[in-house]
Amino acid sequence: MKRILALSGLLVLLALGNAMALVDRGEPYDTNSWVQRFEETGVGNFNFMQVAMFTAGDLFEAPVFSNFTDNRWKSAPLTGTPVLAWSIGPTTTWLQFDITFYGAKSDPLGFTFQAYELLPGGGWTLKESVDATWNGSGWSFAYGNTANLTMPVIPETTTLMMALMGLGSVAGLRRLRKS
Numbered sequence: 052m053k054r055i056l057a058l059s060g061l062l063v064l065l066a067l068g069n070a071m072a073l074v075d076r077g078e079p080y081d082t083n084s085w086v087q088r089f090e091e092t093g094v095g096n097f098n099f100m101q102v103a104m105f106t107a108g109d110l111f112e113a114p115v116f117s118n119f120t121d122n123r124w125k126s127a128p129l130t131g132t133p134v135l136a137w138s139i140g141p142t143t144t145w146l147q148f149d150i151t152f153y154g155a156k157s158d159p160l161g162f163t164f165q166a167y168e169l170l171p172g173g174g175w176t177l178k179e180s181v182d183a184t185w186n187g188s189g190w191s192f193a194y195g196n197t198a199n200l201t202m203p204v205i206p207e208t209t210t211l212m213m214a215l216m217g218l219g220s221v222a223g224l225r226r227l228r229k230s
Contacts, residue, residue, distance in 0.1 A: 072091065072092050072093030072094050072179065073089055073090070073091050073164050073166075073179065073181045073183065073192060074089065074090050074092075074192070075087055075088065075089055075090075075190045076088040076089060076090050076147060079156055084112045084151055084152055084153045084154060085151070085152050085154075085155070085156040086117075086149045086150070086151050086152070087149065087150055087152070087185075087190075088118075088147060088148070088149050089147065089148055089149070089150060089164075090145070090146070090147045091145070091146050091147075091148075091166055091179075092144060092145040092146075093144075094144075094166060094178045094179045095144060095168070095178055096142050096143070096144060096168050096178070097142070097143065097144075097146075097166040097167060097168050097178045097179075098139060098140060098141060098142040098143070098167070098168060098169055099137065099138070099139050099166070099167040099168070099169050099175070100116070100137065100138045100139075100148075100164065100165065100166050100167070101135070101136065101137040101138075101164075101165050101167075102115065102116075102135070102136055102137075102150065102162050102163065102164050102165075103134060103135045103162060103163050103165075104134040104135075104160065104161070104162045105161050105162060105163055105182070106159070106160050106161040106162075109134075109152070109153070109154065109158075109160040109161070109162075110134060110152075110153040110154070111134065111136055111150070111151060111152060111153065111162075112151045112152060112153040113128060113136075113151070114126045114128070114151065115136035115138075115150060115151055116136065116138040116148050116149070116150060117148065117149045117151065118148060118149040119138075119140065119146060119147070119148045120145075120146055120147040120148070121140060121141065121143060121146060123140050123141050124138055124139070124140030124141075124146065124148070125138065125139060125140060126138045127139070139169075142168070152185075156187075157187045157188075158187060159184070159185055159186050159187050160184075160185050161182060161183065161184040161185070162182075162183055163180060163181070163182050163183075163195045164179075164180070164181045164182075164183055164195070165177065165179065165180045165181075165195065166178040166179040179195075180194065180195030181193070181194065181195050182194070182195045
């Protein structure tokens, strides 16, 4: 019963939201692809982020979002296309995270980053839209084009809650096996 209450409390916290203004942090580093640290702050409350490549032929690599400063944030797996990804977590006004890109660090690329506040009872508010461009050695950021915005890929509440409960169950099973 205590576990059910704790899980319910976690789900309620994840449904709430806080802030953003995208900047890069530190030097990018190579893995099999390459990773860049980013920070989102200064745009008020946010609890959902999505990225979409706008340069042809460039891809993200799973997990696209990782290494959050708040470990309650989760990255959704790529769904059929490695050019679009999203992440969700408790409402915040500041967050650092890594984004993983496929290919060589010297290759230019561009993506749109969007931060949202998901509203209780459904709906969303766009907090920020930024076009981030990598020229092979440095980043530039510009306000994203909001004229052609489409509804973000936000799962319906029931699906999201079921997915989070499944993640919680897996974590619980891991703890049981360790003890």
